[in-house]
Amino acid sequence: MVQIKHTFSLIVFIILLLRTIKVLGRDLSEQERALRAEFIQRLLNKQNKLEGKIKLLGGASKYEGNVYIYHAGRWGAVCDDSWDDEAAAVVCRSFNMTGVATVGGQYGETVEKYWLDDVICQGDEPNLSKCVFNRWGASDCSRDEAAGVMCMPESESPKNNRSLVKTWPNGRKLREVLNETVSHLRLMGGKNAKEGRVEVFYNNTWGSICPDGWTLYEASVVCRHLDLGYAEQALQTYAFGFSNIVISGINCDGNETSLFDCRHRQHDEVRCPGDVGHAAAVVCTNFLADLVLDTAVIERSAHLQDVMMFQLQCAMEENCLSKSAYEVKELIPDWQYETRRLLRFTAASLNAGTAEFRPYLPKHLWQWHLCHMHYHSMEVFATFDILDSNGLRVAEGHKASFCLEDNTCNPGVAKQYSCKNYGDQGISVNCSDVYKYNIDCQWVDVTDVQPGDYTFKVAVNPHARIAEQSFHNNAASCRLRLTTTYAMVFGCRHERP
Ligand SMILES: *[C@@H]1O[C@H](CO)[C@@H](O)[C@H](O)[C@H]1NC(C)=O
Ligand SMILES: *[C@@H]1O[C@H](CO)[C@@H](O)[C@H](O)[C@H]1NC(C)=O
Ligand SMILES: *[C@@H]1O[C@H](CO)[C@@H](O)[C@H](O)[C@H]1NC(C)=O
Ligand SMILES: *[C@@H]1O[C@H](CO)[C@@H](O)[C@H](O)[C@H]1NC(C)=O
Ligand SMILES: *[C@@H]1O[C@H](CO)[C@@H](O)[C@H](O)[C@H]1NC(C)=O
Ligand SMILES: *[C@@H]1O[C@H](CO)[C@@H](O)[C@H](O)[C@H]1NC(C)=O
Ligand SMILES: *[C@@H]1O[C@H](CO)[C@@H](O)[C@H](O)[C@H]1NC(C)=O
Ligand SMILES: [Ca+2]
Numbered sequence: 013m014v015q016i017k018h019t020f021s022l023i024v025f026i027i028l029l030l031r032t033i034k035v036l037g038r039d040l041s042e043q044e045r046a047l048r049a050e051f052i053q054r055l056l057n058k059q060n061k062l063e064g065k066i067k068l069l070g071g072a073s074k075y076e077g078n079v080y081i082y083h084a085g086r087w088g089a090v091c092d093d094s095w096d097d098e099a100a101a102v103v104c105r106s107f108n109m110t111g112v113a114t115v116g117g118q119y120g121e122t123v124e125k126y127w128l129d130d131v132i133c134q135g136d137e138p139n140l141s142k143c144v145f146n147r148w149g150a151s152d153c154s155r156d157e158a159a160g161v162m163c164m165p166e167s168e169s170p171k172n173n174r175s176l177v178k179t180w181p182n183g184r185k186l187r188e189v190l191n192e193t194v195s196h197l198r199l200m201g202g203k204n205a206k207e208g209r210v211e212v213f214y215n216n217t218w219g220s221i222c223p224d225g226w227t228l229y230e231a232s233v234v235c236r237h238l239d240l241g242y243a244e245q246a247l248q249t250y251a252f253g254f255s256n257i258v259i260s261g262i263n264c265d266g267n268e269t270s271l272f273d274c275r276h277r278q279h280d281e282v283r284c285p286g287d288v289g290h291a292a293a294v295v296c297t298n299f300l301a302d303l304v305l306d307t308a309v310i311e312r313s314a315h316l317q318d319v320m321m322f323q324l325q326c327a328m329e330e331n332c333l334s335k336s337a338y339e340v341k342e343l344i345p346d347w348q349y350e351t352r353r354l355l356r357f358t359a360a361s362l363n364a365g366t367a368e369f370r371p372y373l374p375k376h377l378w379q380w381h382l383c384h385m386h387y388h389s390m391e392v393f394a395t396f397d398i399l400d401s402n403g404l405r406v407a408e409g410h411k412a413s414f415c416l417e418d419n420t421c422n423p424g425v426a427k428q429y430s431c432k433n434y435g436d437q438g439i440s441v442n443c444s445d446v447y448k449y450n451i452d453c454q455w456v457d458v459t460d461v462q463p464g465d466y467t468f469k470v471a472v473n474p475h476a477r478i479a480e481q482s483f484h485n486n487a488a489s490c491r492l493r494l495t496t497t498y499a500m501v502f503g504c505r506h507e508r509p
Contacts, residue, residue: 070119088127091153098135104163111163201252219258222284223248229266240296302365307504314501322348471509
């Protein structure tokens with residue numbers, strides 16, 4: 013029986029083979045040609061139908077995970093540089109949902125090459141391919157920089173329900189969940205006392221903390237809590253060993269003196285996506301940079317200027333204008349003579365810390381920006397936003413790259429860093445990096461913003477990518493009065509980005 017079946021399969025195979033040879037042969041009949049054309053057309057149609065489609069992988073449901081987009085016949089990942097909630101809104105809208113952005117491969121390393129990098133969305137684009145980004149496939153990101161989203165139904169959206177904004181995703185303080193008198197903190201597995209995996213004594217055993225969402229904010233609190241200085245690194249790693257993960261979802265402001273003052277949104281069980289074997293870890297140090305944004309100079313320098321678009325070509329290339337500028341360019345033949353209204357201002361940050369502030373990217377990854385003729389060493393050094401009374405963004409100053417240097421130094425301190433000639437970039441202790449109001453891109457495009465009262469927010473090192481002693485002096489939250497003829501910025505105070 014087996015023999016007969018085998019023979020039969022062989023015959024079928026030979027017939028198929030003969031047919032294939034015939035099809036591949038020179039003399040295709042018209043009908044066969046038509047069949048092949050139809051097959052290829054179907055394949056192309058399928059590709060076209062998928063073009064621009066989104067899927068999410070690595071999450072607990074199909075509505076959360078790392079984002080993959082289909083383009084030119086394959087799926088590709090999205091890098092987290094510049095990735096934010098506006099971009100998440102665009103992704104989640106394709107499921108009729110709202111959502112929040114996740115970064116740093118929160119749902120694991122990417123399984124595909126990157127299609128998109130430096131994606132900047134306003135939030136109202138019909139789909140992700142309509143946002144601004146580098147060329148398709150142009151990316152310098154490593155596999156653990158995958159951008160993701162966590163989508164949720166509109167009704168549960170924190171944006172739809174103002175009363176939820178404060179409680180989500182914060183939850184209760186850790187000290188309300190565990191008994192502080194018997195809970196302790198320690199570092200384990202490090203080469204010295206200032207580094208290691210963070211362990212909590214919880215429910216009578218020592219356990220690790222879930223590394224998901226572990227940032228310099230949480231790490232800063234751990235170092236302060238243990239009296240070890242400042243957090244130089246927040247790690248999600250197996251390098252310091254592993255123990256059972258007993259706590260997830262810790263979320264700190266960064267200025268707490270005890271980790272138990274941080275908020276905690278663990279639900280019933282520990283939920284810890286990402287690599288198994290990884291744990292939250294820190295490296296503490298006594299010497300660290302600390303940028304302090306100068307609020308007075310923002311108030312003094314802010315003013316409006318109307319500029320014709322032909323003077324803004326470089327700025328357009330670097331995405332320094334709002335979306336409508338690109339629409340104007342497409343729709344209006346004489347677009348060069350249209351004007352943009354810019355809110356210009358000077359931003360200066362002093363390094364008041366005890367160590368130099370150095371760029372996040374190593375030198376060989378700096379990007380040469382032809383327009384401005386210097387290298388950019390950090391994807392995002394500063395953000396400028398205008399928010400309405402509901403806290404919604406009405407204008408976003410692009411997130412430009414910058415060149416870090418010592419522009420002015422306190423008396424007796426020598427300048428060391430300069431952007432010229434591929435020089436080393438950084439900000440020395442007691443020196444300031446100054447972006448004067450008259451340089452390109454040092455503005456927010458307010459062409460589309462109605463006159464009224466707003467909040468103007470400027471932040472440096474906004475994603476806390478580089479360690480600092482404190483992040484609570486990195487942002488300035490100011491009042492902005494915009495009229496048809498002038499702008500006034502006043503009442504700036506420091507806060508966290
Ligand atoms: C994305 O939006 C553009 C503009 O509305 C549209 O032409 C395109 O078909 C959309 N793509 C997908 C996958 O929805
Ligand atoms: C989203 O909602 C619209 C209108 O209610 C509906 O037509 C569409 O099919 C929905 N899309 C998805 C993916 O559920
Ligand atoms: C907003 O959320 C609160 C708390 O969950 C709830 O009591 C309230 O009804 C919600 N409001 C709306 C408009 O959904
Ligand atoms: C915390 O633990 C201490 C020592 O075991 C105990 O005396 C105290 O009642 C506990 N507190 C709470 C709130 O459980
Ligand atoms: C504490 O540990 C015991 C076993 O040692 C376990 O049964 C219990 O569920 C744990 N409680 C919590 C809150 O984790
Ligand atoms: C931390 O900063 C927040 C503002 O971001 C402030 O409300 C809070 O009081 C500060 N906490 C401490 C312990 O300084
Ligand atoms: C920076 O300035 C502060 C206060 O003016 C001073 O105490 C400190 O020694 C200076 N540090 C350096 C490295 O110049
Ligand atoms: Ca700072």
